[in-house]
Amino acid sequence: xxxxxxxxxxxxxxxxxxxxxxxxxxxxxxxxxxxxxxxxxxxxxxxxxxxxxxxxxxxxxxxxxxxxxxxxxxxxxxxxxxxxxxxxxxxxxxxxxxxxxxxxxxxxxxxxxxxxxxxxxxxxxxxxxxxxxxxxxxxxxxxxxxxxxxxxxxxxxxxxxxxxxxxxxxxxxxxxxxxxxxxxxxxxxxxxxxxxxxxxxxxxxxxxxxxxxxxxxxxxxxxxxxxxxxxxxxxxxxxxxxxxxxxxxxxxxxxxxxxxxxxxxxxxxxxxxxxxxxxxxxxxxxxxxxxxxxxxxxxxxxxxxxxxxxxxxxxxxxxxxxxxxxxxxxxxxxxxxxxxxxxxxxxxxxxxxxxxxxxxxxxxxxxxxxxxxxxxxxxxxxxxxxxxxxxxxxxxxxxxxxxxxxxxxxxxxxxxxxxxxxxxxxxxxxxxxxxxxxxxxxxxxxx
Amino acid sequence: xxxxxxxxxxxxxxxxxxxxxxxxxxxxxxxxxxxxxxxxxxxxxxxxxxxxxxxxxxxxxxxxxxxxxxxxxxxxxxxxxxxxxxxxxxxxxxxxxxxxxxxxxxxxxxxxxxxxxxxxxxxxxxxxxxxxxxxxxxxxxxxxxxxxxxxxxxxxxxxxxxxxxxxxxxxxxxxxxxxxxxxxxxxxxxxxxxxxxxxxxxxxxxxxxxxxxxxxxxxxxxxxxxxxxxxxxxxxxxxxxxxxxxxxxxxxxxxxxxxxxxxxxxxxxxxxxxxxxxxxxxxxxxxxxxxxxxxxxxxxxxxxxxxxxxxxxxxxxxxxxxxxxxxxxxxxxxxxxxxxxxxxxxxxxxxxxxxxxxxxxxxxxxxxxxxxxxxxxxxxxxxxxxxxxxxxxxxxxxxxxxxxxxxxxxxxxxxxxxxxxxxxxxxxxxxxxxxxxxxxxxxxxxx
Numbered sequence: 001x002x003x004x005x006x007x008x009x010x011x012x013x014x015x016x017x018x019x020x021x022x023x024x025x026x027x028x029x030x031x032x033x034x035x036x037x038x039x040x041x042x043x044x045x046x047x048x049x050x051x052x053x054x055x056x057x058x059x060x061x062x063x064x065x066x067x068x069x070x071x072x073x074x075x076x077x078x079x080x081x082x083x084x085x086x087x088x089x090x091x092x093x094x095x096x097x098x099x100x101x102x103x104x105x106x107x108x109x110x111x112x113x114x115x116x117x118x119x120x121x122x123x124x125x126x127x128x129x130x131x132x133x134x135x136x137x138x139x140x141x142x143x144x145x146x147x148x149x150x151x152x153x154x155x156x157x158x159x160x161x162x163x164x165x166x167x168x169x170x171x172x173x174x175x176x177x178x179x180x181x182x183x184x185x186x187x188x189x190x191x192x193x194x195x196x197x198x199x200x201x202x203x204x205x206x207x208x209x210x211x212x213x214x215x216x217x218x219x220x221x222x223x224x225x226x227x228x229x230x231x232x233x234x235x236x237x238x239x240x241x242x243x244x245x246x247x248x249x250x251x252x253x254x255x256x257x258x259x260x261x262x263x264x265x266x267x268x269x270x271x272x273x274x275x276x277x278x279x280x281x282x283x284x285x286x287x288x289x290x291x292x293x294x295x296x297x298x299x300x301x302x303x304x305x306x307x308x309x310x311x312x313x314x315x316x317x318x319x320x321x322x323x324x325x326x327x328x329x330x331x332x333x334x335x336x337x338x339x340x341x342x343x344x345x346x347x348x349x350x351x352x353x354x355x356x357x358x359x360x361x362x363x364x365x366x367x368x369x370x371x372x373x374x375x376x377x378x379x380x381x382x383x384x385x386x387x388x389x390x391x392x393x394x395x396x397x398x399x400x401x402x403x404x405x406x407x408x409x410x411x412x413x414x415x416x417x418x419x420x421x422x423x424x425x426x427x428x429x430x431x432x433x434x435x436x437x438x439x440x441x442x443x444x445x446x447x
Numbered sequence: 448x449x450x451x452x453x454x455x456x457x458x459x460x461x462x463x464x465x466x467x468x469x470x471x472x473x474x475x476x477x478x479x480x481x482x483x484x485x486x487x488x489x490x491x492x493x494x495x496x497x498x499x500x501x502x503x504x505x506x507x508x509x510x511x512x513x514x515x516x517x518x519x520x521x522x523x524x525x526x527x528x529x530x531x532x533x534x535x536x537x538x539x540x541x542x543x544x545x546x547x548x549x550x551x552x553x554x555x556x557x558x559x560x561x562x563x564x565x566x567x568x569x570x571x572x573x574x575x576x577x578x579x580x581x582x583x584x585x586x587x588x589x590x591x592x593x594x595x596x597x598x599x600x601x602x603x604x605x606x607x608x609x610x611x612x613x614x615x616x617x618x619x620x621x622x623x624x625x626x627x628x629x630x631x632x633x634x635x636x637x638x639x640x641x642x643x644x645x646x647x648x649x650x651x652x653x654x655x656x657x658x659x660x661x662x663x664x665x666x667x668x669x670x671x672x673x674x675x676x677x678x679x680x681x682x683x684x685x686x687x688x689x690x691x692x693x694x695x696x697x698x699x700x701x702x703x704x705x706x707x708x709x710x711x712x713x714x715x716x717x718x719x720x721x722x723x724x725x726x727x728x729x730x731x732x733x734x735x736x737x738x739x740x741x742x743x744x745x746x747x748x749x750x751x752x753x754x755x756x757x758x759x760x761x762x763x764x765x766x767x768x769x770x771x772x773x774x775x776x777x778x779x780x781x782x783x784x785x786x787x788x789x790x791x792x793x794x795x796x797x798x799x800x801x802x803x804x805x806x807x808x809x810x811x812x813x814x815x816x817x818x819x820x821x822x823x824x825x826x827x828x829x830x831x832x833x834x835x836x837x838x839x840x841x842x843x844x845x846x847x848x849x850x851x852x853x854x855x856x857x858x859x860x861x862x863x864x865x866x867x868x869x870x871x872x873x874x875x876x877x878x879x880x881x882x883x884x885x886x887x888x889x890x891x892x893x894x
Contacts, residue, residue: 091543098569101568102640203540344564
């Protein structure tokens with residue numbers, strides 16, 4: 001018999017439940033092309049963008065986190081005492097000191113013993129929060145027997161200009177614990193961090209929600225990162241598992257998505273990396289596409305080259321379709337292997353993998369609830385309000401006004417009684433008021 | 448023989464090395480009393496403050512973190528490849544997106560595979576960063592065999608008024624790993640988190656380094672937190688180790704210190720908590736001090752009562768002297784047990800404990816280097832410049848000017864060629880320039 005210590009150790013740590021919250025407003029990117037008076041297809045085909053979510057001035061980072069965590073607690077029938085760790089990854093700051101996590105404590109009134117605060121690094125905070133949660137379970141499950149929650153949320157808005165169409169808003173919450181239906185492969189976590197100013201939100205004389213964006217630097221940093229973490233991921237797989245992996249070994253691949261077309265480029269970079277490693281049986285058209293022509297060219301040039309992008313799209317065409325297509329959530333997912341790439345400017349990136357395990361009642365039940373939650377989130381997408389870009393700009397101006405107004409301040413959405421574009425889905429938290437000394441007060445729409 | 452897995456597991460995870468950086472400038476609190484035209488002893492006796500560190504406009508959160516981490520790498524003879532995790536806890540933000548951690552990567556050019564970004568929650572970020580590092584070692588040591596670094600740093604400045612004397616500036620870095628000389632007791636980690644606005648740094652129309660402070664709310668929150676985490680800590684000790692602890696079981700106690708007098712109050716609250724639990728053999732003067740008179744009074748009233756503070760000071764007088772006095776760092780520390788209380792507004796608090804283990808060459812060597820580093824840091828305190836409060840205000844005004852100036856901007860300290868009050872210690876990083884688009888550039892003084 002194994003010693004007791006071993007039996008108590010957490011295993012198959014990963015995601016046991018998810019919830020998603022997408023705000024009620026969106027714009028159609030075709031409308032935005034017309035409105036911005038740019039070439040037709042610039043956003044929709046050039047960048048691969050279809051729609052963009054956003055919220056008015058009565059939702060903020062705290063309210064969307066409250067919304068998604070309250071959904072998770074309810075739908076997964078969790079009591080406050082089941083949770084021992086909760087961590088929020090975000091770069092949408094309304095306060096430089098108070099963490100969003102402390103504001104979420106109002107959802108856990110029966111249990112104040114919950115570790116974790118906020119994790120900050122551009123789009124990467126959520127991934128690091130997930131890693132912290134996984135490690136917390138490995139390190140503490142034996143003694144705590146409680147679960148962890150990770151929240152990843154941002155309201156991304158850009159100043160008028162070419163980047164505005166790459167915004168978005170949403171919140172994701174995951175329940176993390178052992179024996180998870182989505183179990184991360186231990187040790188297969190490759191990180192790449194460097195000091196770069198590709199996208200940032202510096203202190204400035206006039207505060208702004210908008211970042212400084214260096215478009216070209218950001219593309220380079222993203223593609224360099226995916227190249228580097230994949231190399232390291234392959235090394236770790238070989239060292240720890242004696243396994244030579246290539247991109248066809250994963251049933252699905254998930255990328256941080258600044259815009260869709262960049263993800264396709266990144267996928268191509270990975271295919272080319274496999275080719276360089278002498279692994280090309282899973283690639284297509286390698287004779288005609290001539291990837292070898294790019295072997296001696298510096299990778300910085302390759303990343304920016306249209307010919308390189310065309311070549312990698314060609315050799316990875318079949319895999320791209322297979323590995324990034326949506327898939328129904330059901331028991332046929334059992335055994336599937338997933339690869340994740342996360343990137344946050346500054347820059348921080350990671351690649352890591354997971355297995356879907358649907359083995360017994362526990363994991364089957366997790367799968368069932370995840371399916372329900374995912375379907376509900378997708379169904380809500382259909383109930384959103386499509387807003388004209390002109391109105392979008394007006395609503396962003398309301399967010400700017402809120403930021404530049406002295407307290408107390410009541411958001412326009414509240415002054416309009418949550419009507420028309422200010423209406424919200426049921427059970428949604430919102431910012432009721434910015435009171436004296438800039439304290440923010442929240443309440444919830446009815447169910 | 449134990450199974451291999453067990454042998455590889457990390458044990459006695461804790462602090463194997465420390466470095467401290469305190470800036471070169473300070474004011475004497477007696478001078479500040481005179482300058483502020485307040486009652487003599489208000490800061491020095493009433494709050495228990497002696498001196499306050501600060502820095503001019505050419506040091507910022509990134510520069511002081513660079514300084515302390517570069518010291519740690521050098522003094523502990525660490526190469527970039529020894530490190531697998533580095534996390535920064537701070538509430539001093541110069542950027543809402545880019546993490547300080549990514550800026551520190553320039554110290555690790557041979558290794559970009561280092562997990563961790565920034566952790567934010569008032570004064571608590573550093574503690575949470577430490578917990579993340581400990582958990583990272585427990586979860587990953589088996590496969591990674593690399594160490595973690597935790598950085599805790601802040602530049603705390605307050606607007607003119609009663610809180611200004613409670614500022615301070617400094618950076619601390621710790622090397623975390625298994626078999627540590629300061630080994631945290633596993634499972635004895637009690638957390639208390641609630642949603643409260645006692646001290647915060649909200650988005651405002653005019654940016655400011657200064658927080659909003661609710662003095663009374665903050666004192667209440669701090670004392671409630673120490674009371675609650677101690678209760679929970681005792682419960683966990685009983686549950687996990689079948690041990691009934693009281694404050695005399697620890698050889699030294701460490702508190703988050705907004706100002707010294709509040710720590711003494713908190714210590715008294717713990718003594719009273721022991722008394723309430725029926726444990727009073729270690730307390731003094733319990734007959735005359737009559738702690739029982741306060742048993743039925745709501746704790747909120749006790750916290751604010753002078754009589755209560757007097758009573759708790761009386762019953763804990765001997766222990767206060769014993770447990771909070773400085774102690775030389777040497778082998779006689781072996782076996783000593785330490786208790787820590789951390790608090791950050793918002794609010795997040797924790798109590799946790801550690802043992803000093805000086806068993807064989809590895810831990811003895813750690814102890815020797817820690818002693819050297821601590822002594823060097825203390826020696827540097829004596830080489831600081833005492834600045835008059837009038838000049839302090841002028842220098843804070845320079846920091847305000849930097850914050851409100853459009854880029855590019857060269858700090859006054861640099862324009863003055865690091866002379867007089869702008870001089871820095873050797874090997875100190877500083878902000879050379881805020882360049883185009885608010886990018887910050889750093890360099891280092893010579894050794």
